[in-house]
Amino acid sequence: MTTASDSPSHTPGAIPRGQGGDALTVAAREMFAERGYHGTSIRDIAKRAGLSLSALYYWHSSKQELFAGLIEDSVNDYFRTCDAALRDCGDDPRERLAAIVRATVDYRVRRRVESTIAAREVRNLEPEHAQRLAELRDAAARLFQDTIDEGVARGVFRCEHPVEARRAIQAACNAISQWYDPEGDVAPADLADRYVTIALRIVGVSG
Amino acid sequence: MTTASDSPSHTPGAIPRGQGGDALTVAAREMFAERGYHGTSIRDIAKRAGLSLSALYYWHSSKQELFAGLIEDSVNDYFRTCDAALRDCGDDPRERLAAIVRATVDYRVRRRVESTIAAREVRNLEPEHAQRLAELRDAAARLFQDTIDEGVARGVFRCEHPVEARRAIQAACNAISQWYDPEGDVAPADLADRYVTIALRIVGVSG
Amino acid sequence: MTTASDSPSHTPGAIPRGQGGDALTVAAREMFAERGYHGTSIRDIAKRAGLSLSALYYWHSSKQELFAGLIEDSVNDYFRTCDAALRDCGDDPRERLAAIVRATVDYRVRRRVESTIAAREVRNLEPEHAQRLAELRDAAARLFQDTIDEGVARGVFRCEHPVEARRAIQAACNAISQWYDPEGDVAPADLADRYVTIALRIVGVSG
Amino acid sequence: MTTASDSPSHTPGAIPRGQGGDALTVAAREMFAERGYHGTSIRDIAKRAGLSLSALYYWHSSKQELFAGLIEDSVNDYFRTCDAALRDCGDDPRERLAAIVRATVDYRVRRRVESTIAAREVRNLEPEHAQRLAELRDAAARLFQDTIDEGVARGVFRCEHPVEARRAIQAACNAISQWYDPEGDVAPADLADRYVTIALRIVGVSG
DNA sequence: AATGAATGAGAGTTCATTCAT
DNA sequence: CATGAATGAACTCTCATTCAT
Numbered sequence: 001m002t003t004a005s006d007s008p009s010h011t012p013g014a015i016p017r018g019q020g021g022d023a024l025t026v027a028a029r030e031m032f033a034e035r036g037y038h039g040t041s042i043r044d045i046a047k048r049a050g051l052s053l054s055a056l057y058y059w060h061s062s063k064q065e066l067f068a069g070l071i072e073d074s075v076n077d078y079f080r081t082c083d084a085a086l087r088d089c090g091d092d093p094r095e096r097l098a099a100i101v102r103a104t105v106d107y108r109v110r111r112r113v114e115s116t117i118a119a120r121e122v123r124n125l126e127p128e129h130a131q132r133l134a135e136l137r138d139a140a141a142r143l144f145q146d147t148i149d150e151g152v153a154r155g156v157f158r159c160e161h162p163v164e165a166r167r168a169i170q171a172a173c174n175a176i177s178q179w180y181d182p183e184g185d186v187a188p189a190d191l192a193d194r195y196v197t198i199a200l201r202i203v204g205v206s207g
Numbered sequence: 208m209t210t211a212s213d214s215p216s217h218t219p220g221a222i223p224r225g226q227g228g229d230a231l232t233v234a235a236r237e238m239f240a241e242r243g244y245h246g247t248s249i250r251d252i253a254k255r256a257g258l259s260l261s262a263l264y265y266w267h268s269s270k271q272e273l274f275a276g277l278i279e280d281s282v283n284d285y286f287r288t289c290d291a292a293l294r295d296c297g298d299d300p301r302e303r304l305a306a307i308v309r310a311t312v313d314y315r316v317r318r319r320v321e322s323t324i325a326a327r328e329v330r331n332l333e334p335e336h337a338q339r340l341a342e343l344r345d346a347a348a349r350l351f352q353d354t355i356d357e358g359v360a361r362g363v364f365r366c367e368h369p370v371e372a373r374r375a376i377q378a379a380c381n382a383i384s385q386w387y388d389p390e391g392d393v394a395p396a397d398l399a400d401r402y403v404t405i406a407l408r409i410v411g412v413s414g
Numbered sequence: 415m416t417t418a419s420d421s422p423s424h425t426p427g428a429i430p431r432g433q434g435g436d437a438l439t440v441a442a443r444e445m446f447a448e449r450g451y452h453g454t455s456i457r458d459i460a461k462r463a464g465l466s467l468s469a470l471y472y473w474h475s476s477k478q479e480l481f482a483g484l485i486e487d488s489v490n491d492y493f494r495t496c497d498a499a500l501r502d503c504g505d506d507p508r509e510r511l512a513a514i515v516r517a518t519v520d521y522r523v524r525r526r527v528e529s530t531i532a533a534r535e536v537r538n539l540e541p542e543h544a545q546r547l548a549e550l551r552d553a554a555a556r557l558f559q560d561t562i563d564e565g566v567a568r569g570v571f572r573c574e575h576p577v578e579a580r581r582a583i584q585a586a587c588n589a590i591s592q593w594y595d596p597e598g599d600v601a602p603a604d605l606a607d608r609y610v611t612i613a614l615r616i617v618g619v620s621g
Numbered sequence: 622m623t624t625a626s627d628s629p630s631h632t633p634g635a636i637p638r639g640q641g642g643d644a645l646t647v648a649a650r651e652m653f654a655e656r657g658y659h660g661t662s663i664r665d666i667a668k669r670a671g672l673s674l675s676a677l678y679y680w681h682s683s684k685q686e687l688f689a690g691l692i693e694d695s696v697n698d699y700f701r702t703c704d705a706a707l708r709d710c711g712d713d714p715r716e717r718l719a720a721i722v723r724a725t726v727d728y729r730v731r732r733r734v735e736s737t738i739a740a741r742e743v744r745n746l747e748p749e750h751a752q753r754l755a756e757l758r759d760a761a762a763r764l765f766q767d768t769i770d771e772g773v774a775r776g777v778f779r780c781e782h783p784v785e786a787r788r789a790i791q792a793a794c795n796a797i798s799q800w801y802d803p804e805g806d807v808a809p810a811d812l813a814d815r816y817v818t819i820a821l822r823i824v825g826v827s828g
Numbered sequence: 829a830a831t832g833a834a835t836g837a838g839a840g841t842t843c844a845t846t847c848a849t
Numbered sequence: 850c851a852t853g854a855a856t857g858a859a860c861t862c863t864c865a866t867t868c869a870t
Binding site: 448449450451452453534537538574575578579581582584585586588589593605608609611612615616618620 | 655656657658659660741742744745781782785786788789791792793795796800812815816818819822823825827
């Protein structure tokens, strides 16, 4: 809950919630999503947050740190969501795959904006952060892959190219944040159901 | 075949191939893909092309024009590929969906680099170009959707949510350019086969 | 007295006198006069002001704004000077013409530098500012013309071509800033007397 | 009649009239007048002349040379005009002053465009040309001044400040090119008459 | 906890000019 | 007589960042 970006980066103890710090991350999230990392200037962010440029530097030590904080925050959220979903379910591969898909859809809908940033702007992370993100990305891929492979091994999934299957499922889920309209008429839970069906079909479980 | 970006932007007739103009588009393509639009400076592009900054301006009237040219070129290629594929096939929805998927996979592999650019950097196109690209994007979606809907109508596809099906298929195919390794051991044709299978499963045709 | 160009262009209230902002307008005035608008680079201005290029952009939003500010300032000064002169004099056309000529000479001597800029560099003003300046120019012409016409009507001026008379008087006064040497031996007040005589002769009042 | 700018600057023998060379000087004259020296690019000139950039360099060795040629041409014209006028008149100061004024007005109307350039853009001449122009300017001033002084000495002019008188007369005449409209309804000859009257009044000869 | 003033580096773009053909 | 291709320097302007207050 307490994230790096809520407290001044150089005095990491004090947590003045709800003030300037928050406005900045909100503004940064929106603008990075709209215009990308290089397309967004730190002045623009400060202006949209209604603060001075110097105030931004009080809360964040650099543009990169502000940016990386957003992404890290969001990715951590994803893993917490996955963990929670898997904790509450048995060991049947169908059930497990469904849980992961549901967690992914949920995340892509709930964190639509940061999600888009993380997908498109990774290359702008400095090596340090980039590597950590790459590891998390791999971890997510393994989560899917292990479940699929296990299903194939147990004979409940019928799937000649499990790697492609995993890629297709992930790609489909990840794309959601690019088109989902929170004001539209498909509820997140319904959407999750539909993507579970799609995922199961891809691994050869005809719904 | 003859593309806008091969000739000086102010005399759009002549085609001096294999010269400075070409080197520039090649360099631009690579760098935009690696670092994005705003992350790439036109000095970098000129340097990689082995030309001076001013030479770039001899061939292209602006960074934007160079950028938009690349994307337009690539997108036109996609549509030519689709058209050709559909021309050579019957009217069975399975056959048609397979043809479109194959064309899409082919394009995403063949034009891996521009493809990534087009997907991630649309927002950096100026309105004029952006709109044209949006229209083409819609046209591509319709190509998929119409085929799927027809399949459902004829009863050969079994698919409760054809819009999500289309989105999943497109997302899966589009993602290819993000991970495909031309030096890897999966031939494009094989890859296409695997994605045709995935697509058909998504629309309820159990391969 | 307080002019737009003394405060950062984006917070047009505060007036930090005697600081960087002032140095810039001083430098700009001199250089624009010496080399003209296009002949003066913004780097030159910053250097002469002893500031960095970026500091200039802290105080002024663009070269044009800095330029237009100078001119506007100076032209406003002219009109204040004329108004004051006319307020303190009766309604005799001779007295009034003398007052306007005196105000004009005074201004051309006092604001020698900007005066030259305004005369030679109008065409480099962007439409918006240019139009406002044109209107002020017309107003000045009318000030002279009305006085002359009234003198003719009352029979105190003898003048067959009052428009040419006005043009000649204005041209003569305006040219002063091109040759006047503040270190020379003609005091501004004496100069004004001489030009009053010339003006009156032009309208047929033999001094 | 044959001027420097009509023949290629590096092969000063051949004179192919009426072709590219002429178009260039015409275009240059217009653009320098409209936008000033620094505001006019050599590309703009070539384009307006309907020639390529390289063609311009065939006819002129540099932007400066093209520019200086225009001005020199025009100033020489002025002196030829003055000489002719003075040759045809007696030695009465009134007659001589009238002749010079007439020549000046004639020139300012006939060579309106270059005239404006010469007045406003001298500072952009390189030292070499600038000095020559300054000398000519002085010569012109002397022409007026000598005549006025002679008139005063002979007692036909009544004029306490003959230098200011000269400046006023010159300024009035020179300004003509800034406002004269060749399509207006004042014929050059009439205009000259009016300015002769003005000049004589300035030196105390009541018309 | 926040600001106003300043900076150096680098952005995209245009300039006058050259030269082989 | 004229062109197409190229260059290096300079242009206006924006960037992320700093620091005294």
